[in-house]
Every structure is written in structure tokens, then in C-alpha cells.
Amino acid sequence: MKEQIKLKINQFMTFVNKGRNPYFFSIGLLLLGFSVVYLSPRSIPGFLLFVFSASSIYWLKLHKSVQLALAVFVAIILVPILGGRNVFYLEVIFQIAVFSALALGLNIVVGFSGLLNFGYMAFYAVGAYLWAFFGSQQPYLLNTTVTTKPLHTPFFMAPDYFYLFIFLGVIVAAVLGLILGLPVLRVRGDYLAVISLAFGEIVRQLANNLDKPWNLTNGPQGITPVQRPTMPKGVLNMFNSIFDPVIGHRITENQAYNILFYLIALMVVIAVIVITYRLDDSKVGRAWTAVREDELSAGAMGINANKLKLGAFTVGASFAGAMGVLFAASRTFVSPETFTFLQSVGVLTMVILGGIGSITGVIVGATVVTLLNIQVLQSFSLYLSQLRQSDAAILGFHWKNLSNQLDPAKYQRLIFGVVLVTMMIYRPAGLIPAARRQRELDAEPDADELEGKGADRG
Amino acid sequence: MRNIMGTGPAREIIMPIVQMAIFVAGAGALCSVIMIILATLFQGSGADHLLQSTQGVGIFAYTVGNLPQVLIDGMTIGFVYAAIALGYTMVYGVLQFINFAHSEIFAIGAFAGVESLIALNAVGSLAKAGTIGSFGYFGLALLIGMAVAGGTAVFVERVAYRPLRNSPKLVPLISAIGVSFALQDIIRLTESLTTGQFYRVIPTFGNFDDRLTLFTIGSKAIDIQVKSLVVILAAVTMLVALNYLVKATKVGKAIRAVSQDPNTAALLGIGVNGVISLTFLVGGSLGGAAGVMYALKFTRIDPFVGFMPGIKAFAAAVLGGIGNLTGALLGGIVLGMIESFAGAYLGTFTQGAFGAEYKDMVAFLILILVIIFRPNGLLGENLSQKA
Structure with a gap:
């Protein structure tokens, strides 16, 4: 059959x-x-x-x-x-782009060099808070408490510094990746996973608690408003004059911002994809694989494993930093809640689901998980709440008696968990396995169940 | 001539109690000494003046006056951490694998115990029970929590870890994270479907909230909550029982054999799978018991309650030397003490700039520093090859 x-x-x-x-x-x-x-x-x-x-x-x-x-x-x-x-789709695609870039960054760490990182959101958080701090009124509010924001505080920087900060985010996150990477030289495998988890939690808690002695992050309430880059009126008018007949109505400035952020995210993702492809095919990429498979032999071939691991951490972190800056600007709001362990595992789920080390796979994984998260589950929740408000009954069970807590959108953890376990047991190489990993697995006698999959990869 | 400690089984009961006493006294004394030295150094500082003006005591008197309470709190939470840490360390000893789902096993134990107490409360048994009776009911809840948590741990091992036993190291680790997340939502689903609330509050019964006065210093009474005492006693009993099981019984010998070399153990006729299941059962039920104790101490539990104690207990296991039972005990107590001291004094000494909210971070920092600078832990045997 x-x-x-x-x-x-x-x-x-x-x-x-x-x-x-x-x-x-x-x-x-x-x-x-x-x-x-x-x-x-x-x-x-x-x-x-x-x-x-x-x-x-x-x-x-x-x-x-x-x-x-x-x-x-x-x-x-x-x-x-x-x-x-329908501007919601731009939001969906924007999120897919953001998570694709994050997943590709994590893929370099987990997939290419085989280091498990549970604190990846820390780098994203650093990028986001970087722009949230400098791109808002926060630098003038250092000595105020969280709730008392004086009216008419000026913004610290001109909004167009945002473009510069994308690059600064890359640099700062990379430096942080280097710092976290240093312990990597001392420990292996599972210990590293725990260190990175602890590191991610430390960054989140710092973001949560650094509203005193100086109010750097505004505590659990988060920083708002964060500036967006300026939108020239001319561009908006030009867009409207071209697309007005097709869309059927003139788009507002907010919608134009959605399009702008979508385009910036697209550019960042394309840059990330190109970098990842080039790295995968390069000497560095092969060295990463060698270190991942057998560090001792790799060392014997003259590969400096420590340097490469640090490099993997740095590159992976830098992608997240850039996306963090973009995220802060697009939301105009940053709070510690975005950077939880749950989110780190979510990005890991994207990588595992799509295929560790496989660039196409990781993007597919990010797309599937993001769609599931913000569209399929949400609409399912909406459907359930509509059922709850109706008088419908099935087999004598009245929908309105259904518990309010049964909200599929809140059960991300269950989905991430089940995906991770089933993938590990049945398809450890992911939905679209990496070509190189595929060859490695095929070479082993006990990996015949994975044969022939991933052949569709052009 | 007989050994003063006794021989054989008796020794295995007395030894760990002596050890625990030494650990508690040592860790407590060390922390107190450091704190007193710090207080002496801080005399005349801004923190001192602030205390003088608000509470009318100097920083030295304040520190010393609070010490006994802080020590008791540290000891209580330290024993809970030790009980959880033993679950991590046992599994690590046998499989060289970090069972990330152990924190959810802990939560499941907590929920099973609390749910059974809620059920008892609903039929009215708890209200009628006297002092002795309420201890009995708590013991029953503890046993139910242990049984459910132990059963879940064995089930999880069978379903999610055993198929991956010969895979590369990261594969079961990822699976364990997955199990951990899935279990959190499964707890939440079951709890919220039955009542519409996903958290539970342990019913008040018996005299657990009363305070016993231990002794008085001047006019200040040093007291301990009955529930803290119950937690300490229950934890000590279980730790002694575990130590006896592992060190003095045939089953324990099998566990130690498998953790040293599974292949040779199998050749000698030990059922390795059975021993591994047993390890998960024992570790899981200890975690479950810790969960019920945690619920008694902190009253409110939710499905995500396991995360923080879990990671702290893991930090404790690493601090003591993962794979080492005595080490887990030591690590738990030390971590509990440090956390309790940080929570009590950090805010005062920094004049509120860094408050008690940083005590969670202390555990993370310890974890990172230990792993980087002394991956074998305080009492670690040579496990660096396995790690």
C-alpha cells in the first residue's frame, strides 16, 4: 500500500x-x-x-x-x-521570515556544528533590547521608576538610525555569542545545552529585573514606544497610485509599515540564506561537520575545533541579533515575555522538524511551525469560542460547558513537545534531511529506513 | 572489635544521617561566617545607615538576628532540592543522560498529592482528622504522589528514551525536552478540563501552618513552621531509605553495576532494562515526593511549577558532582543555603538595588561557573570522559 x-x-x-x-x-x-x-x-x-x-x-x-x-x-x-x-497575511509572512532567520541561525549552531543551544532567544533579546533602548525615550528615563514616565520625553535618536542598528545588532549579538561560546571550549554535549539554557534564563531575568538601580529595560512592563524608521510620504503615495486599482482601496500608513517591514525582513532572510549556503559549502562548513561527527579525528586532521565552535556560536548569534532589532522596531514594543525558554525550544522545534542542517528543511520547519502557531491554532481557538457561545450540542454535550482553558492557541508546548519526541524517534534527520547528512546516514547499515527520503531536494 | 559506626546495614543508615548533619552544619556555618564578615565590612556603609533609620538596628545586628531563620529556610528548601537532584543524578549515573523531564515528574507528583488531598477534603476527611490523622493523610498524599510520579517516569523512559538509547547523545536530550514540554501541557489540560483552573492550592488542614518555637534569643523567638519540619523529616527519611536501597541491597548492587558498565552487568545476568526502569521508578518517586513537599511548603502549584526547582536541582546535582548520590545531597543543601541567604540579604546589602528576585539567577550562575571551572563538581568522581 x-x-x-x-x-x-x-x-x-x-x-x-x-x-x-x-x-x-x-x-x-x-x-x-x-x-x-x-x-x-x-x-x-x-x-x-x-x-x-x-x-x-x-x-x-x-x-x-x-x-x-x-x-x-x-x-x-x-x-x-x-x-x-488583508494586512494579517503580511504579519504572518513577516513572522515566518523572522523565525526562518532565527531557525537558520540556530541551525548553524545545532545543525552544522552539533552544539545544542537552549538559550538562543538570548541573542534575539539582546538585539531587540539594543534598539528598544536607543530607539525609544528610555535613555532619558534611567532614573525614573517604571510607572512614572514624564510626558513629552524626547526620543533619544532619530528613527532612521534603525538601519544602522541592524548592523550593530549583528555585532553586539556576535560578541555575546563569543562570550557564551567561551565555556563551549570547556564542556561538551549535554552540559553545553544546560549552560545555554541557564544563559538564556539569565538574560531574560536581567531584562525583567533591570528596572533598578537604573531603569535600563523598564522591567516586566517592557519598553514602549520604540521608533520605526520614517516612511516618506512620497513612497506611500507612489505605492498607492500604482496599486490602488488592484487592491481596491488606498493603504494607510500602518499598512505601508507592514509592507516595509516585510521587505526588510525579506532582505535580511535572503542575506542569511546566502550566507548559510556559502558557509555550508565552504571549507568552514565541512570542518564543522567534521567536528560534529568526530572531534578527535577532526583535530588530527588539523582542524582547530575550538575556533570553529566559537565561530558557529558567533555566526548563529549574529543572525538573531539582526532579527531582534527588526522585531523591536516592527512591534514598537519589547518585553521580556517574548524571550522565554518556550520560544527557544520553539525555534529548536523548527530546526528539528525541518531537518537538522538542511537549509530548505529549516525554512519549511519555520514556516510550518509559525503557520501552526499564529494561524491554524488561532483560528481553531476562534472556532471553539464560537462554538462555546452557540447553543450547539453534540451527543448530549453542550459546547458552552466546555472549559475556557481549552484554548488550542495556548497549547504550543504540547505541540512542540510531541513534534520533538516523534521526530527524534521516527525521523531524527527531519522532514527534508540535509543532503550531506543523508549521505552519512545512508552509509550506516541501520539507517535504511531513511533511504530515499530527501531525494526530492534539487 | 566492632566498628564504632556499626557494620553492614546499620552503617548504611547511620552514615548518611551523619553526612547530612555534617553537610547542613558545614554549609550553614560557612554561609553564616561569610555573611557575618560581610556585615562587619558593611558597617558604616549606606546600607547600614538605611537600616538604622528604617528599622533601628545596625546591619550587623540585623544580619545575626535573621541568621537562624535564614538557615532553617535554607535547610528546608535544600532538602527539597536534594530529593529532586537525586532523581537527576541517578538517571545520569545509569544512562549518562540528563533527564530534562524530571522537573515535570516533580510537578506530576505535586499534582497527584494535592489532588488526593483535595479529594479527601471534599469528602470531609481532612476536617475531621486530628493532629495525628492529618499527618497520616499527608503521608498518604505523599505516597500517592510518589506512586504516580514514579509510574510516569517509568512510562516516559519506556516510550521516549528507550528507543533512542543507542543514538547520538543529543537525540535523547532533545526527546527529553520534548517530553518535558508535552507533560506540562498534559497536566494543564487534565487539570483545566476538570475544573476550569489549571493551578491548584493545597487545602489547609492539620497544624501544618503553626509555628513551633525552637528557642529564644533575648526577646526574639526563633520558630519553625510545622510544615518545614515535616518536609525536613520526610526528606531525611527518604534520603536514608534511598541510600540504604542503593548501597546495602542486592537491587542497589545491580543499579551500581549497570551504572559502571551496562554490558558487563548484562553478561553477569543483570536485566539491564529492568534496572534502568527501576532507576527511573526510584528517581521519579523521589521527585514526586519532593513535589508534594514543595506543594505543602509553598501551597500553590501550577503545571509549570517544576521548571525552576528542576533546573535548580539540576544545578545542585552538577554542583555536587553528577552521578554521585552523596554529591547530590551536598549540592542540594549548599544550593538551598546560598539561595536562602541571597534571598534574605541581597536586597538589604545593596539597598534594594538588587533584590530577592535575583536569587533564581544565583542558581544559574552557580551552574555555569561549576560547569566551566569544575565540571566534576564538589565530590565528583572522574566523569569528564562520560560528560
Whole structure:
């Protein structure tokens, strides 16, 4: 049965990829996905269809230049139009981009060099608080207590320093990664996991408690408002004059900010992906693999394991730092609650689900988990609360008696937990295993169950 | 001529009690001495003046006056940490694996114990029970907590760890994190579906909240809550029992054999899987008992209650030398003392700039520093190869 299904899928894939078929399929899918979302902007299946059709650009066998052109077209034209129709999708895609960058950064640490890091959110927090501090009124409020903010405090910096701070975030987080990386030289494996957990908790608690003696972080209430970069009126007007007929209404400044942050996040993610690809294929990437698989032998081949591990920590941390700055600006609000252990494990779940060390896999993992978190679970919760308000009954059970606590959106931990355990037991290499890891696993006699998977990776 | 400590089984009961007494006295004395020296140094400082003006006592008198209470608190929480830390250290000794889900085993034990007390309260048994009876009911809750937590630990091992036993080290660790998260939400789901609230408060019964006066210094009475006393006594009893089990029985010998070399142990006819399950059962039930004690001491529990005590107990296990039972005991007591001292004095000495909220961070800092500078812990045997 399983074999038959596999065969059918293979036959179908060969048909799809034959001759000019992939071009028709991808453009057809894109048109279908786009028009469904365009016509019914609130439908979630429609949006999932659009995400699927956009991903078809990647997995169909298209000419490289066509792939690139289609991807740019989707990213620059289609998504902003849909975002103008329903701004929530921009938010979803923005979050996918943020978490993809985070997961790719963690992937360098966990996937490439095999060091488990449970405190990854600390670097994200450092980036976020960096801009939240300098991009708000906070530097003028050092000697005030949390609740008494004087009116009309000026902002410390001009909003456009934000762009500079993306790079500063990279540097500061990298330095912090280096500092955390130093203990790595002393300990291995599971101890490192615990150290990083402790480190992540320390950073969160500092953010929580540093409202005295100097009010650096404004304590548990968080810093708000954080500035966004300026939006020139001209750009907004130009966008409206071009897209007004398609979207059907003029977009407001807030919506324009959503589009702006989406585009910045896209650029950061592309930079991250390019860096990760180049690293994976480089001498450094191979050395990381060598250290991960056997540190002793790697050392015998002349690889300086300590330097490489530090490098992995630094690079991984720097991605998170950049995304942190972006996050602070896009939310205009930063609080310690965002940087919990739960979030660190969430990013780890994305990496594990997609495939440790596999760049495509990690992005897929980030997409799936983010969609699950902020869209599927939320809408399921909404559905349940509607049921609760109705008088419907099933098998004599009245929905309104259902406990308020049963809110699927609050059960992220269960999902992360179950995903982690099942993946570890049944598919430790992830949904889309890394090509290199695949070869390694295939070489082992007891890994035959993983055979043939991941062959679809172009 | 007979050994003064007795021989064989008797020795295994007396020795750990002596050890615990030494650890408590030593850690307490060391912390007190450091604190008194600090207080002497801080005389005349801003903190001193602040205390003089607000409470009318100097910093030295303040420090010394509070010492007994701080020591008692430190000892109580230290024994709870020690009981949890033993679960980590036993599993680590046998499998060289950090059982991250142990903190949720602790929480499950707490919930099982508290739920059974709530049930007893609902039928009215608790209200009718006298002093002795209420101790009996608490003992019953403790046993139920131990049984449920131990059972869960064995189940978790069977489902989530055993299939991964020969995988690379990080694989079971990730699985353990997953189990830990899943268990938190499973507790939350079961608890909230039954009542709509996901936290529980232990019913008040018996004389657990009364304070016994131990002795008086001048006009100041030094007292201890009955529940703290119960926690200390229960913990000491269990730790002695565990020590006896591991050091003086045949089963304990099997556990030690497996932790030294599973393959050779298997060759000698020891059922390794059974021993590992047993280790999880024993460690889990200790964790569960610690959970019930924690609930008694702090009254309110929620599904995420295990995280902080869990990580602190792990810090304690590492501090004492992971894999080493005596070390876990020592680490727990030392950590409890340090935390209690930090919570009591940090705010006063820094004039409120760094308050008691930093006491959690103390445990993390200790953990990091110990792992970096002395990964074998205070009493660690040579485990660096395994780590």
C-alpha cells in the first residue's frame, strides 16, 4: 500500500516535471493561489494554497532564471497586493521570515556544528533590547521608576538610525555569542545545552529585573514606544497610485509599515540564506561537520575545533541579533515575555522538524511551525469560542460547558513537545534531511529506513 | 572489635544521617561566617545607615538576628532540592543522560498529592482528622504522589528514551525536552478540563501552618513552621531509605553495576532494562515526593511549577558532582543555603538595588561557573570522559 502510494507520487512528479509542464503548473498554481486569496482575503485554506503555490517555484524543475523571476515577482508584487487586501497575511509572512532567520541561525549552531543551544532567544533579546533602548525615550528615563514616565520625553535618536542598528545588532549579538561560546571550549554535549539554557534564563531575568538601580529595560512592563524608521510620504503615495486599482482601496500608513517591514525582513532572510549556503559549502562548513561527527579525528586532521565552535556560536548569534532589532522596531514594543525558554525550544522545534542542517528543511520547519502557531491554532481557538457561545450540542454535550482553558492557541508546548519526541524517534534527520547528512546516514547499515527520503531536494 | 559506626546495614543508615548533619552544619556555618564578615565590612556603609533609620538596628545586628531563620529556610528548601537532584543524578549515573523531564515528574507528583488531598477534603476527611490523622493523610498524599510520579517516569523512559538509547547523545536530550514540554501541557489540560483552573492550592488542614518555637534569643523567638519540619523529616527519611536501597541491597548492587558498565552487568545476568526502569521508578518517586513537599511548603502549584526547582536541582546535582548520590545531597543543601541567604540579604546589602528576585539567577550562575571551572563538581568522581 505504502509502496503503491510512493509509486503513484513518483509517476505524478515525473509527469509534472516533463517538458514544459512545470512552467504551466507553477504559473497555473500561482494564478490559482493568488486569485483565491485575492477574492476571499480571509480564507485560511486559500492562504495555505497560496503558500503552497509559491513554494512550487522551488520544487518544480524550472529554469534557474525563470525561478528567480517568478520568486521576485511573487515577493515584490503579489505579496504586497495581497497584504494590502488583508494586512494579517503580511504579519504572518513577516513572522515566518523572522523565525526562518532565527531557525537558520540556530541551525548553524545545532545543525552544522552539533552544539545544542537552549538559550538562543538570548541573542534575539539582546538585539531587540539594543534598539528598544536607543530607539525609544528610555535613555532619558534611567532614573525614573517604571510607572512614572514624564510626558513629552524626547526620543533619544532619530528613527532612521534603525538601519544602522541592524548592523550593530549583528555585532553586539556576535560578541555575546563569543562570550557564551567561551565555556563551549570547556564542556561538551549535554552540559553545553544546560549552560545555554541557564544563559538564556539569565538574560531574560536581567531584562525583567533591570528596572533598578537604573531603569535600563523598564522591567516586566517592557519598553514602549520604540521608533520605526520614517516612511516618506512620497513612497506611500507612489505605492498607492500604482496599486490602488488592484487592491481596491488606498493603504494607510500602518499598512505601508507592514509592507516595509516585510521587505526588510525579506532582505535580511535572503542575506542569511546566502550566507548559510556559502558557509555550508565552504571549507568552514565541512570542518564543522567534521567536528560534529568526530572531534578527535577532526583535530588530527588539523582542524582547530575550538575556533570553529566559537565561530558557529558567533555566526548563529549574529543572525538573531539582526532579527531582534527588526522585531523591536516592527512591534514598537519589547518585553521580556517574548524571550522565554518556550520560544527557544520553539525555534529548536523548527530546526528539528525541518531537518537538522538542511537549509530548505529549516525554512519549511519555520514556516510550518509559525503557520501552526499564529494561524491554524488561532483560528481553531476562534472556532471553539464560537462554538462555546452557540447553543450547539453534540451527543448530549453542550459546547458552552466546555472549559475556557481549552484554548488550542495556548497549547504550543504540547505541540512542540510531541513534534520533538516523534521526530527524534521516527525521523531524527527531519522532514527534508540535509543532503550531506543523508549521505552519512545512508552509509550506516541501520539507517535504511531513511533511504530515499530527501531525494526530492534539487 | 566492632566498628564504632556499626557494620553492614546499620552503617548504611547511620552514615548518611551523619553526612547530612555534617553537610547542613558545614554549609550553614560557612554561609553564616561569610555573611557575618560581610556585615562587619558593611558597617558604616549606606546600607547600614538605611537600616538604622528604617528599622533601628545596625546591619550587623540585623544580619545575626535573621541568621537562624535564614538557615532553617535554607535547610528546608535544600532538602527539597536534594530529593529532586537525586532523581537527576541517578538517571545520569545509569544512562549518562540528563533527564530534562524530571522537573515535570516533580510537578506530576505535586499534582497527584494535592489532588488526593483535595479529594479527601471534599469528602470531609481532612476536617475531621486530628493532629495525628492529618499527618497520616499527608503521608498518604505523599505516597500517592510518589506512586504516580514514579509510574510516569517509568512510562516516559519506556516510550521516549528507550528507543533512542543507542543514538547520538543529543537525540535523547532533545526527546527529553520534548517530553518535558508535552507533560506540562498534559497536566494543564487534565487539570483545566476538570475544573476550569489549571493551578491548584493545597487545602489547609492539620497544624501544618503553626509555628513551633525552637528557642529564644533575648526577646526574639526563633520558630519553625510545622510544615518545614515535616518536609525536613520526610526528606531525611527518604534520603536514608534511598541510600540504604542503593548501597546495602542486592537491587542497589545491580543499579551500581549497570551504572559502571551496562554490558558487563548484562553478561553477569543483570536485566539491564529492568534496572534502568527501576532507576527511573526510584528517581521519579523521589521527585514526586519532593513535589508534594514543595506543594505543602509553598501551597500553590501550577503545571509549570517544576521548571525552576528542576533546573535548580539540576544545578545542585552538577554542583555536587553528577552521578554521585552523596554529591547530590551536598549540592542540594549548599544550593538551598546560598539561595536562602541571597534571598534574605541581597536586597538589604545593596539597598534594594538588587533584590530577592535575583536569587533564581544565583542558581544559574552557580551552574555555569561549576560547569566551566569544575565540571566534576564538589565530590565528583572522574566523569569528564562520560560528560
